[in-house]
Amino acid sequence: MAGPLNAKVIMAKCSSTNKAFGIRIEQRGRDWVRTWAFPIDERKAKREGFDANTVSGSMDADDEYPGCPHCGSDGFVQCGCEKIGCAGGVRDHGDHADYTCPWCGEDIELEDVSSFDVKGGGF
Numbered sequence: 001m002a003g004p005l006n007a008k009v010i011m012a013k014c015s016s017t018n019k020a021f022g023i024r025i026e027q028r029g030r031d032w033v034r035t036w037a038f039p040i041d042e043r044k045a046k047r048e049g050f051d052a053n054t055v056s057g058s059m060d061a062d063d064e065y066p067g068c069p070h071c072g073s074d075g076f077v078q079c080g081c082e083k084i085g086c087a088g089g090v091r092d093h094g095d096h097a098d099y100t101c102p103w104c105g106e107d108i109e110l111e112d113v114s115s116f117d118v119k120g121g122g123f
């Protein structure tokens with residue numbers, strides 16, 4: 001018998017367009033899995049309390065995960081401010097990449113590009 005499904009919506013912003021979106025995440029074992037993403041009005045999200053939801057640990061994308069509703073990126077970056085943005089705005093410089101947080105405007109350097117934007121494969 002399956003237990004109650006532990007799922008919630010966390011807030012993210014598209015780093016290409018600066019528009020907000022919600023990510024539905026579901027707990028599977030110890031991990032959180034991203035299952036859905038949808039555009040959302042920032043004020044509505046605040047009213048619903050989505051911006052207060054946080055999660056730590058890995059968040060793999062489910063096969064069904066549609067990617068950022070604004071630019072299609074299925075990766076994400078979590079800034080030091082703990083807010084999440086899609087990886088669409090990541091600037092790839094070959095051996096490293098950087099990214100400007102759409103929430104706080106901080107520039108962060110990403111050492112390993114592959115760690116946040118793994119695409120397909122794996123089986």
Ligand SMILES: [Zn+2]
Pocket residue numbers: 013014015016017068069070071072073086087088089
């Ligand atoms: Zn995006």
Ligand SMILES: [Zn+2]
Pocket residue numbers: 079080081082083101102103104105106
């Ligand atoms: Zn930030």
